[in-house]
Amino acid sequence: MSAYYQHSIRILVALDCIIFGFDGESLKLLLIKRDFEPEYGKWSLMGGFLNQDEDLEMAAGRILYNLTGLQHNYLEQLHTFGTVNRDPVERTISVVYYSLVNIADQDITAIKAHNASWISLDDRPRLIFDHDQMVAVALRRLRYKAALHPIGFELLPEKFTLPQLQKLYEAIYATQLDRRNFSRKIMATDLLLGTGEKDTISVTKKGQLFTLNTEKYRKYLAGDLTFMPELTELMTL
Amino acid sequence: MSAYYQHSIRILVALDCIIFGFDGESLKLLLIKRDFEPEYGKWSLMGGFLNQDEDLEMAAGRILYNLTGLQHNYLEQLHTFGTVNRDPVERTISVVYYSLVNIADQDITAIKAHNASWISLDDRPRLIFDHDQMVAVALRRLRYKAALHPIGFELLPEKFTLPQLQKLYEAIYATQLDRRNFSRKIMATDLLLGTGEKDTISVTKKGQLFTLNTEKYRKYLAGDLTFMPELTELMTL
DNA sequence: CTACTATTGTGTACTATTTACACGTTTAAT
């Protein structure tokens, strides 16, 4: 080993996951009430430590899988937090990922086993360490990203109606959107395929159910097309 | 110490800095030709290891300062790279920052001492480890960010002309912009203050020199205003 | 010192996009 490396310190590398969900009304976070030390009894994000033979992304996926039973979700690295005293037990840097999941797909048993629950962003309790800061950064990133790329769909079930999609965007940006303009805008992207089926939930007129046009969707995600740039104004609200 | 922490591994945390500059013609990177091991003689980004009592951001700033003699530059965390075998010597994760500096302000002695040079993005040599990937991510981020926030100014001297600013944007996005529309667009942001002075470089008609309206600039950076959203199309080119 | 060239500064018409707003249709409950 090179002398260059010899004198440097080795420290703990944690991973924390911010897991967003949407229940049709408000944006939710999957948080755990800790039944282990340190900070027993307090609320925190789901986390863990990096293993020896594990890439960062793999580790984040493992933690997400353990908690939710979900794999192949939208998972993106957010930021690395490394203030000296952020973890009072031992110097630890935390690589934070955020994930978008469809609440309906979750594994309830796994979630209960971890003492986790879905909590509305607005009602969330104070979290341990710098986890509140992590959530704030994640929300900003979600707004940033969802304005330019159609990642919102990751939060919805396979089939969804236009009003559902609109409610989601309104929840993300904490704003009201014009139903008619929203509809035209979304339809112009060619991202939705009508299924012919009708919504079963709505009490009055039932909306048409759509699925994602996955081919177009991939193009948008790859960045060949941008989505709703006019929302960029709301990114940092 | 908690048993929870006991079994986890501790690993090396490196920092690498991607330093962008602009010489009036093309975007440049400050790269070092390594006169030390490992990978002696090859090109790489400027990097180092995290110290015990150092925040991540401080460490990145230290590395940047050591190389360029510059402080208080634009410095933003980019991404953390942690593939298992990214560093063949020992498992290391690298927290990567990117910085925008005004080439004219640099400390030439410090740069020479580190065997560093400014290299055009287009002519850059192959870099060690995963540094090429880091640069690719940084360039994408720069394009993303510069379309929505006026960070480009960080690359220019205190006083600059409109044509200089335009050349910068053309370099970042590898595109041609209409001079007249660009001018109107920039002026509408109210970000520039005319100094009355004239350019000294230009051979023919000398353009007016501007400085940043720092008050407006801060508002834009804070995200209260967005900059050139129509460029978002070019973000991922 | 005049004509020429390259580059800067400002203006205007045209097109596309966004926004604001209206009316008819469907579903279920009374």
Next chain:
DNA sequence: ATTAAACGTGTAAATAGTACACAATAGTAG
């Protein structure tokens, strides 16, 4: 059958973006 709530589609006005034209300035060549 009537009513209320929510869906679906349309259109005009305002805003923003694009394409293009011409005059002014500073150096250079003859």
